[in-house]
Amino acid sequence: MADEITDIDELPSTPRDLADTHPDVWAAYTDLGRATADAGPIDGEEKRLVKLALAVAAESEGAVHSHVRRALDEGISPEALRQVAILAIPTIGFPAAMAALSWIDDLAE
Numbered sequence: 001m002a003d004e005i006t007d008i009d010e011l012p013s014t015p016r017d018l019a020d021t022h023p024d025v026w027a028a029y030t031d032l033g034r035a036t037a038d039a040g041p042i043d044g045e046e047k048r049l050v051k052l053a054l055a056v057a058a059e060s061e062g063a064v065h066s067h068v069r070r071a072l073d074e075g076i077s078p079e080a081l082r083q084v085a086i087l088a089i090p091t092i093g094f095p096a097a098m099a100a101l102s103w104i105d106d107l108a109e
Contacts (some may be wrong), residue, residue, distance in 0.1 A: 012062070046075055052084050056100040057092055064103040078108035 008026075019026035042050060048071045055063035064101045068081055085101035092100075 012066075045071075045074070045080075048074060048076060049080065050082055052081060052104075053088065053105055054098070056088050057083055059092070059099065061099075061103050065102055065107060068104050068107045071109065078104075081108055 008016055011019060015026075037047065048067060052064065052067040052071060055067050071081055071098060072078070081104050082101060085097050085104055089097040
């Protein structure tokens with residue numbers, strides 16, 4: 001599965017510590033991620049952009065960074081990632097969308 005992080009050492013420190021301390025919880029979490037990713041026909045770039053949009057709407061800087069990092073690794077253009085934040089303006093508001101745009105630009109510049 002493209003969303004799965006198989007190397008725990010690649011995780012940021014907080015989830016890496018959780019995975020080390022509670023491997024059963026981490027395993028359940030990754031199983032849930034795999035099951036949700038496989039639950040329908042959306043895949044590839046579309047799935048990554050949807051997941052980024054959800055992170056933007058949740059105003060989760062860590063999740064935005066995670067999905068931007070993965071998207072760039074998967075060859076998705078920075079312009080497409082920025083468009084996700086711009087599309088969010090009417091739904092989540094200008095300030096929240098601009099915060100998300102800045103989080104995207106943390107890694108996309």
